[in-house]
Amino acid sequence: MEKLIFHVDVNSAYLSWEAARRVKNGEPDLRLIPSAIGGDREKRTGVILAKSIPAKKYGVKTGEPVAMALRKCPQLELARPDFRLYEKNSKAFMDVCRKYAPVVEKYSIDECFLDMTGTGILYPDPIAIARTIKDEIRDTLGFTVNVGIGRTKICAKMASDFEKPDKIHTLFPEEIPQKLWPLPVGDLFTVGAATAQKLQKAYLSTIGDLAKADLALVQAVVGKKWGIQLHEYANGIDNSPVHTQSEEAKGYSNSVTLETDVTDYDRANQILLALADSVCSRMRSDGIKAQCVAVTIRGNDFKNRSHQRKLQEPTDITAEVYALCKELFREVWDRRTPLRLLGVSLTDLGHDGYFQQSLFPDQKRQKNEKLDAAVDSIRQRFGNTTIQLGGAMKTGESVGRKHKAQMALRNGQKED
Numbered sequence: 001m002e003k004l005i006f007h008v009d010v011n012s013a014y015l016s017w018e019a020a021r022r023v024k025n026g027e028p029d030l031r032l033i034p035s036a037i038g039g040d041r042e043k044r045t046g047v048i049l050a051k052s053i054p055a056k057k058y059g060v061k062t063g064e065p066v067a068m069a070l071r072k073c074p075q076l077e078l079a080r081p082d083f084r085l086y087e088k089n090s091k092a093f094m095d096v097c098r099k100y101a102p103v104v105e106k107y108s109i110d111e112c113f114l115d116m117t118g119t120g121i122l123y124p125d126p127i128a129i130a131r132t133i134k135d136e137i138r139d140t141l142g143f144t145v146n147v148g149i150g151r152t153k154i155c156a157k158m159a160s161d162f163e164k165p166d167k168i169h170t171l172f173p174e175e176i177p178q179k180l181w182p183l184p185v186g187d188l189f190t191v192g193a194a195t196a197q198k199l200q201k202a203y204l205s206t207i208g209d210l211a212k213a214d215l216a217l218v219q220a221v222v223g224k225k226w227g228i229q230l231h232e233y234a235n236g237i238d239n240s241p242v243h244t245q246s247e248e249a250k251g252y253s254n255s256v257t258l259e260t261d262v263t264d265y266d267r268a269n270q271i272l273l274a275l276a277d278s279v280c281s282r283m284r285s286d287g288i289k290a291q292c293v294a295v296t297i298r299g300n301d302f303k304n305r306s307h308q309r310k311l312q313e314p315t316d317i318t319a320e321v322y323a324l325c326k327e328l329f330r331e332v333w334d335r336r337t338p339l340r341l342l343g344v345s346l347t348d349l350g351h352d353g354y355f356q357q358s359l360f361p362d363q364k365r366q367k368n369e370k371l372d373a374a375v376d377s378i379r380q381r382f383g384n385t386t387i388q389l390g391g392a393m394k395t396g397e398s399v400g401r402k403h404k405a406q407m408a409l410r411n412g413q414k415e416d
Ligand SMILES: [Mg+2]
Pocket: 009, 010, 011, 012, 013, 110, 111
């Protein structure tokens, strides 16, 4: 049977989700002005996690420091990240997809693949059903997605990227020469700026050049294994199946995809702290603790690497999870591969009281618990956006924690 795969991608996800929330409250639509999610405007710290299309016109990039973005676009409206809001919206749009697709693979917080193979009797026209899904998400949830349609995951993914927002594109085999091949090689999934440059030096400037090139030449530029993959991708070939995931229910996780590669420990640690904080605060509000911590990284070779370890005792303490994340990250990252994605996930869960209390409670732990409780209560009173990341994304664990708590208290008092 001929395969049919959709890739559903939320347009500027974090920003759209924040914008949708504000529009519901009668506030201006962030999507229509130069705006971005991330960091602290006054302190000019943190990184840009998402930006609006008007901000993109100023050259603002995801993953770049806030200070740099503000230099390019001084009027940039900045909003603090709110990972709980993102998780909620992520689940909501994937639930819409699950109503129509037999198999849904969550690829990241704002992207999923749908395997629509064999649904021809129910939905004879793929574009019509794609439109139904897209419009239902827009009309019921208040944000837009792009849907890419193809016979392979790579084609679906490339197609969803063609023209945004709120669009459906097909990339069937017969359309590859006309729609895919004229694009610059840097647009191909997994090709970052540095690799694009190397390929261009070898006179492989477009995806078509790459598709028609000798495999050996491609391999000489990017290495043997990745060479095969890139050559296949350029030809729309990709045999990887759409996986359903059930492990999500068994753990708490969060990840962030970055447009600008992460290349140093400082920025990686800032992001890990933000991720650990968001995951732990969700666990605390659900009354859940976890004992196993995993860090996932995806390099610009688009290979996922993951590393996990068990803690001595189950925890929901941000500082403990962050400390282990840093360790795991140091062990899993080779320090050379620029990173595109960082993720933190916690498994081996149990409810509060399910785990035996340690006989010798240590003081540091109690202090950290109090700190988390203070942060959580301020979050509850003033909303998630008041304190997240802005302070949390400061580097250095103890400095970061202290800073975060002070920041939290200050914000609380300010708004009181
Ligand atoms: Mg997206």
